[in-house]
Structures are given as C-alpha cells and as structure tokens.
Amino acid sequence: MLLVCSINELPESLVRGTHRKWRKLVKDLTIPRRHVMQKLAVTMLNIIDHLHIEVVIENVRKAAFWKEFAREVSQCRDYPDFGRMLLMLQTMILPCYIDNTWLLNNLSTWKDKCQNAQSAGSIETLIEELMDSIFWVKINELWNAPMQPELGLEWKTWRQDAMKLFFSCPSTYVYGNTGPNNVSGSLVVGNEASGRYSKLEICKAEICATPKLSQNNVIEVDFKSYQESIKSQPPCKSYKVEELNTVAGSSESQSLAKTCNWFVDDGSDVKLIQSSQGDIFPKTVRENRVLLYTQNELEGEELTRKLNDKRIRLNGNRKLQQAKGNTAMEEELAALGDVWHHTFSYITSMSLKCAVDLRIPDAIHSHGGAITLPALAVALSVPPSKLPPLRRLMRTLVQTGCFSKRRLSDGGDETYSLTRLSALLVSSNSATVSPFVQGMLHPLLIDSWHSLGRWFRDDADGSPPTPFAADHGKRFFEAVRERREFAAEFNAAMASDSRTVGELLVKHHADVFDGARSMVDVGGCTGALAAIVAEAFPHVKCTVLDLPHVVASVAVDAQTPTNLDFVGGDMFELIPSADLLILKWILHAWNDEESIKILKRCKEAIPCRERGGKVVVIDIVLREEEATESPFFFDMLMMTVSGGIEREEREWKKIFAGAGFSEYKLRDLGVRSLIELYP
Structure with missing residues (x-):
C-alpha cells in the first residue's frame, strides 16, 4: 500500500537517515554546492542546445568556440564563474536578439549581478532575465535555416563530455523542459541562501537495485536528455499529492505497490521520493505533482542503448547488498x-591498451567521428577472420565507456x-594520453x-625496497636508464601527461604565473x-632541470620556444634560481626525508614571498x-x-613545514x- 505522510509522521530512524541528512547537504556551502553547480552547468549547456537547434547566429557558431565553452562551463567552481559564462553568451551570441529596451534599462545592472553572483538562485534569475529579453519570434523565424554540419555530432559529444568532467559522483538528476518558456527547467531541491527557491532536484547519490534489475542489466542516467529516453517508455502515472491517498486504496495501486511503496515529504526544504524497499529511481517533482516511474518503465532497449558517458552498472554491484529486503542468497550473489x-578488472586495462595499440581512436577520428565495424576492420588492416573478435573487443570497450555505439535509423550497421x-x-590531439596508457x-x-604477496612476507635484513626491485635486482629508475626502449616509452608517457597538465595550467590556472619573470620545471x-608555459607566456624565462643524460637526449629544434632552456643537474644538489618552481609528479617518487631535502633546495632557489617567490607542486592529495x-x-603503483x-x-603539511x-x-x-607553496 502506498505510504503518503508528512516527514513528522515518519519513523525517527528514517527521518534521521534520509531527510535530515539531505537538508544538511542542501544548506551546506561546500558539499552540496557541487550538486547545485552541476545543475547550473547543465542549464548553461541547455541554453546552447536551444540556440544551436534554432540556428541563432551563423557566423559565430564555430566548433572550437563551442568546445571551449563546454569545457569552461563544466569546470565552473563558483557562482561568479557562471556569471562570467552568462556574460560571454550575451556578448558573443545574443546581441542581435535581445530586446533594445532591456539593453538600455537593464543590461548594466544585469552585468553587475553576473559578476557578483553568490547563489544558485541568483544565477537562475539572471538566466531567466536574459532569456526573457530575447525575441523568440525572431528566433523562430530561423527554425528552417540550414544547420551547420560542423556542430552536429561533435557538439553533442563535446556537451556530454563536458558534463562528464563535472559529474564525478553517481548522483541522479532529472531536468525539465528546455524550450523557450522554460530554459532552466523547474525542479526543486531546497532553498538557497538568497531565499529563492532553487530549481534542482536531488534524488539521491546512490541507486540501489531490486533483484529483478540486478540480472546483468545496465541502466544509464543520461544527464543530457533523460526525458527523451522516457518518451519511448510506457507512459507514467501522474498524481497530485492529495490524490495519492485515494489512489493508494484503488486496485490500480496494487501492482504499483508491490515494487513502489512511495512516500512524499511535503516539507519546504527537500522533496525526496523513495521506495519503502530502498529503491531509488529517477522521478520528477513539478507543481506539486509526483511522476512515478515503476520498475518496468525503467527497463527496455532505449535506456540500454544510450551507453555513452555516464552509466550505473547494476551487475553484482556492492550497492545491491545495501538494498532492503534482499535474501541471504541475493547478498551472497552480489x-x-x-x-x-575485481578479479577481471585487468581486462578493462588490457582492452584499453589494445585499442591504443591498434589505433582504434585514430581510425574513428579519421573516418569523421563514426565508423561501422567492417570499415573499422579495413582501417585497422584487420583480416576478415578477426572481424568477430573485433566486434567482441568493441562491445567490451563500449561497456566500459571508451566508445559509444549507435544503430542507424535505416537499420544499417552499427x-x-x-x-x-x-x-x-x-x-593528433595535442593533449593525447595514448603514450601514457602504453x-x-x-x-x-x-x-x-x-610478486607483491611474496614481497610482503620477506622480512630478511636488506630485503628489496619494492616488488620491482625484488624481481629485477635494481630500483625502477636504474632499470629505466639501462633499458633504452622502455626509457623512450616511459619518457613519452611522462611527456604526454605533462602536455595535458601544461594546457590545463595555461588555460584554467594562468593566474599561477602572475608576476613571474622566470620559471624552472x-x-x-x-x-x-x-x-607550453613558454609559448603561453613569452615574457617568462623557462628552464627545464633534469639529469644530464635526460637533458642530452632532448632534441632542441626550430619549434622550441626561444625563452626555453635545458639544464643538466641534480635537484638534490642545486636548483637554478627563479621566481617560480614547478614540481609535477616529483615528490611522490621520494620518501619524506628526501622530499624535504628537495623542497629545501627549492626554497633556496626562490625569492621571498613579497617578491613573488613560490613553489608549485602538482601531485595527488x-x-x-x-x-x-x-x-x-x-x-x-608507487609502492610496488x-x-x-x-x-x-x-x-x-608535515613535509612543507619540515622544509x-x-x-x-x-x-x-x-x-x-x-599546491602553491610560499616561503
């Protein structure tokens, strides 16, 4: 039977474990702000979707611009960041389509609000003000305008990829209609500090499976177009909250109640819908109406087909053990x-390496971004007899998120x-990480x-410091110097990662280099x-310090920036003086005593803080x-x-203080x- 009651009528344990926890999260300014930021990021991308579909401005919609915009939106970390993105939209895209009266009367105030936005509610208000100022009639006249081919599949991919950058936790979100009258949706989570009612619903950060759903099924939560996937499902039932008491006693509710004993919290802070058995599924709360999606509605080809970037795998997952009502057998099977x-996770890594070795990503990219299996086999020079194994490899790589698969509407090949x-x-990507994978x-x-288990049991005096040393009779870096082929591959891996980090620094953390006139890597x-730093900041004199044999192997050519030099030396002995020192993935290779010694040499090489001296450490915390x-x-990996x-x-902290x-x-x-370190 359906349970519909106020939060005050619920069992105390349930109240403490669910509603109060989420109230705290939503009001918190650190943990839940990430959830709010996620919703705002998607809202920004939804605006672009709408403008793209209706072909608003032909001459500015360039692929590179949208790619960068999607990345920047996904990496926004505070409300003023979203305000800055709104200003970019207004400046670069919309001037011709904004009401002149609004431009004259409100633009200056609106820009100030964007620059000083301090809450999700204020960002939503600014979005609404901007969208309300657009001449939708004029936009609609362009409905049949020709679509630019360069943004078709690429923009969809970039948008989903940008969202994946931001969505690091398996939260479930449902978004509203993104049409002209409702760009940012109309979903509710809780009150913002500004007093405005935020338009975001958080269902829950974990999704538990019922026994029926756990039989090797995969359900995808598509953050871009969940509602499109629902269109292909059987229509859901919609009830007003006050109607649920009536429905609960009807015959119609009996089958529903078997799997969905729902309750609704009618408090003003959080609206959370949950099965009494602990099953959480995507739902929409809108205008005091509750849309209930039952288990059968979540199954089907459409959801399984959309296995792109964000998926929740319900296949013996540990979350099954947390679901209420499971039998001992089900928990044991989970x-x-x-x-x-865990046993077969190495297959994920080896399948990825195989894809890189075969250069499958290059083949797909060279083929225009999408390729059939026969065409892929030809591009890879795979013999016809290996076509079935290639299909199995690609099937695994799709399941692990490396590639996406789509069946053509005309029934052709996938x-x-x-x-x-x-x-x-x-x-061909300047920031390719293929060498890193290899x-x-x-x-x-x-x-x-x-050798890891055997190494743990070895308690003899003078036992090897690592399993690698136990196997090879020498430390890792000694082996690297002796094996030229591996040394070249290892250096290529490190260079690949350095290019990735370098581009991130100059694009998104350029302020790290403010005031610096010299830098040593x-x-x-x-x-x-x-x-990369030398090219981005020609006024900064850049120096690379490494061991003499490493520096000797570097080929300096005409493409090397003129403000970049290489110096052979030992960082334990002397580091060249500079305003800024960078240690990327250096200190994690050394113990505390050695790391403190390196940092002391760094401190000797930089000026005082008042003169701009600092050390930048890029490492894992x-x-x-x-x-x-x-x-x-x-x-x-480092231990082994x-x-x-x-x-x-x-x-x-201990190391920094010691230095x-x-x-x-x-x-x-x-x-x-x-990590920015100051003397």
Missing part, C-alpha cells in the same frame, strides 16, 4: 559479483563513435604485481610542460572520502614499482591537486 568484478575518454587517445601498462611495470624531463579509486591505485608514496594532506615553508594553498586538478 558479493560474488564484486569478486568477479556505428562506433568517440567519447570524451577515447577522444583523449587520438594521436607506458603505464608496459610489461615491465605489470610483471612486478605478481624541476625534473621536467623532455620539457613538454615548460614548452589522498582523501579517503574520494569517489574515485584512481588516487589509491596510484599509491599502490618505484617505492614512492601518495600522501594525505596532513602528510603534505621551512610558511603557507600553502590547494586547488583541485582532477585526480591530482595543485
């Missing part, structure tokens, strides 16, 4: 599924497309993992990062509450191969962090 997942992940593997999955690094290898496992995988360590913030630094600042840089 645990077995977890064991299988086509495979790049996702954000595989786009980073295209070799370097990190080299057999020399993989083999030592088989300590342990900068081939100078990939320093070269471990946080046990992290949603991603990658930082901890890297810590295990090089003997290094990834540190928690308290461990970093004599007085202050540091932390910024997120994806899996890693950017």
Whole structure:
C-alpha cells in the first residue's frame, strides 16, 4: 500500500537517515554546492542546445568556440564563474536578439549581478532575465535555416563530455523542459541562501537495485536528455499529492505497490521520493505533482542503448547488498559479483591498451567521428577472420565507456563513435594520453604485481625496497636508464601527461604565473610542460632541470620556444634560481626525508614571498572520502614499482613545514591537486 505522510509522521530512524541528512547537504556551502553547480552547468549547456537547434547566429557558431565553452562551463567552481559564462553568451551570441529596451534599462545592472553572483538562485534569475529579453519570434523565424554540419555530432559529444568532467559522483538528476518558456527547467531541491527557491532536484547519490534489475542489466542516467529516453517508455502515472491517498486504496495501486511503496515529504526544504524497499529511481517533482516511474518503465532497449558517458552498472554491484529486503542468497550473489568484478578488472586495462595499440581512436577520428565495424576492420588492416573478435573487443570497450555505439535509423550497421575518454587517445590531439596508457601498462611495470604477496612476507635484513626491485635486482629508475626502449616509452608517457597538465595550467590556472619573470620545471624531463608555459607566456624565462643524460637526449629544434632552456643537474644538489618552481609528479617518487631535502633546495632557489617567490607542486592529495579509486591505485603503483608514496594532506603539511615553508594553498586538478607553496 502506498505510504503518503508528512516527514513528522515518519519513523525517527528514517527521518534521521534520509531527510535530515539531505537538508544538511542542501544548506551546506561546500558539499552540496557541487550538486547545485552541476545543475547550473547543465542549464548553461541547455541554453546552447536551444540556440544551436534554432540556428541563432551563423557566423559565430564555430566548433572550437563551442568546445571551449563546454569545457569552461563544466569546470565552473563558483557562482561568479557562471556569471562570467552568462556574460560571454550575451556578448558573443545574443546581441542581435535581445530586446533594445532591456539593453538600455537593464543590461548594466544585469552585468553587475553576473559578476557578483553568490547563489544558485541568483544565477537562475539572471538566466531567466536574459532569456526573457530575447525575441523568440525572431528566433523562430530561423527554425528552417540550414544547420551547420560542423556542430552536429561533435557538439553533442563535446556537451556530454563536458558534463562528464563535472559529474564525478553517481548522483541522479532529472531536468525539465528546455524550450523557450522554460530554459532552466523547474525542479526543486531546497532553498538557497538568497531565499529563492532553487530549481534542482536531488534524488539521491546512490541507486540501489531490486533483484529483478540486478540480472546483468545496465541502466544509464543520461544527464543530457533523460526525458527523451522516457518518451519511448510506457507512459507514467501522474498524481497530485492529495490524490495519492485515494489512489493508494484503488486496485490500480496494487501492482504499483508491490515494487513502489512511495512516500512524499511535503516539507519546504527537500522533496525526496523513495521506495519503502530502498529503491531509488529517477522521478520528477513539478507543481506539486509526483511522476512515478515503476520498475518496468525503467527497463527496455532505449535506456540500454544510450551507453555513452555516464552509466550505473547494476551487475553484482556492492550497492545491491545495501538494498532492503534482499535474501541471504541475493547478498551472497552480489558479493560474488564484486569478486568477479575485481578479479577481471585487468581486462578493462588490457582492452584499453589494445585499442591504443591498434589505433582504434585514430581510425574513428579519421573516418569523421563514426565508423561501422567492417570499415573499422579495413582501417585497422584487420583480416576478415578477426572481424568477430573485433566486434567482441568493441562491445567490451563500449561497456566500459571508451566508445559509444549507435544503430542507424535505416537499420544499417552499427556505428562506433568517440567519447570524451577515447577522444583523449587520438594521436593528433595535442593533449593525447595514448603514450601514457602504453607506458603505464608496459610489461615491465605489470610483471612486478605478481610478486607483491611474496614481497610482503620477506622480512630478511636488506630485503628489496619494492616488488620491482625484488624481481629485477635494481630500483625502477636504474632499470629505466639501462633499458633504452622502455626509457623512450616511459619518457613519452611522462611527456604526454605533462602536455595535458601544461594546457590545463595555461588555460584554467594562468593566474599561477602572475608576476613571474622566470620559471624552472624541476625534473621536467623532455620539457613538454615548460614548452607550453613558454609559448603561453613569452615574457617568462623557462628552464627545464633534469639529469644530464635526460637533458642530452632532448632534441632542441626550430619549434622550441626561444625563452626555453635545458639544464643538466641534480635537484638534490642545486636548483637554478627563479621566481617560480614547478614540481609535477616529483615528490611522490621520494620518501619524506628526501622530499624535504628537495623542497629545501627549492626554497633556496626562490625569492621571498613579497617578491613573488613560490613553489608549485602538482601531485595527488589522498582523501579517503574520494569517489574515485584512481588516487589509491596510484599509491599502490608507487609502492610496488618505484617505492614512492601518495600522501594525505596532513602528510603534505608535515613535509612543507619540515622544509621551512610558511603557507600553502590547494586547488583541485582532477585526480591530482595543485599546491602553491610560499616561503
């Protein structure tokens, strides 16, 4: 039977465990702000979708501009950032379509509000004001205007990829209509500090599976177009809250009640809809109406087909163990599924490496972004006899998010497309990470993992410091120097990562270089990062410091920036003087004592803080509450191969203090962090 009651009538444990927890999150200014930011980022991208569909401005809608815009929106971290993106929209796209009266009377005030936005509610108000000022009649006249081909599939991919950058936790969001009359949707989560009612609904950060849904099914939560996927599903039932008591007693509710014993919190802070069995599914709360999507409505080909960037896998997942009402057998099967997942996770890595070795991303990119399996086999020079295995490889890579798959509407062959992940593997991409994948999955690094258990049991005096040393009789970097082929591959991997970090720095953290006239990339290898900085800031004298044999292997040519030099030396002995020093992935390779020694040399090489001296450390800061496992995988890699360590913030503090630094600042840089150290 359907349970509909006020929050005050619910069991105390349920109130504490659900509603009060979410009230705290929504009002908090740190944790839940990320959820609000996610919604605002999608709202911004929805505006672009609408403008793109209706072909508003032909001469400015260039692919590169939209790609950069999508990235910038996805990386907004505070409300003024969204205000800045709104200003960009108004300046670059909409001037011809904004009411002149609004321009004269409100534009100046509106711009000030954008620059000083301090809440989600204020951003939503600014969006509404902007969209209300547009001549929709004039836009609608362009409905049949020719669509620019350069933005078709590419914009869709970029938009989804930009969203994936931002959505790091498996929260479930449902968005409203994005038409002219409702650009930002109309969903409700809670009250903002401004007093405005925010238009965001958070269903829950975890999704639990029922036994029926856990049988090797995959359900995708598409943050872009969830409502489009619902259109192909059986129509859902819509009830007003006050009608649910009547419906609850009807025969119609009996089948629904078997799987969905819903309750509705009618409080003003949070509207959360949940099955009494703990099953959480996407739902919409709009105008005091509750749309209930039952289990059958969530199944079907449409949701399974959309396996692009964000998916929730319900296949023996540990979340099944958390679902209420599961039998002991179901919990045991779920645990077995977890064991299988961990046991065979290496197949994910090896399949990815195979894709890079075969250059599958390059083939898809060269084919216009989408390719059929037969065409892919031809492009890869795969013999016809290997076509069935190639299909199985691609099927696995689609399941793991490397590629997306789509069946043509005319019933033709399936086509495979790049996702954000595989786009980073295209070799023509200046920030390609293909060399990094190949370097990190080299057999020399993989083999030592088989010795990990034996190494733990070795308690003899003078035992090897790492499983790698136990296997090879020498430390990792000694082996690298002796094996030229692997050294070249390893250096290419590090250079690939440095280019990625370098582009992130100059595009999104350029203020790090404010006031700097000189920079040294300590342990900068081939100078990939320093070269990007040198090109972006010609006034900064850039130097790469590395061991003499590394510097000697660097080929300096006409493309090398004139403000970039290479110096051979030992960072433990002397570091060239500069305003700014960068240590990217250096300190994690050394123990605390060695790291303190390196940082002391750095402190000697920079001026005082008043004269702009600082050290920038780019490394991992471990946080046990992290949603991603990658930082901890890297810590295990350092322990097994090089003997290094990834540190928690308290461990970093100890090192910084030991080296004599007085202050540091932390910024997120994806899996890693950017740490600014001041003497």
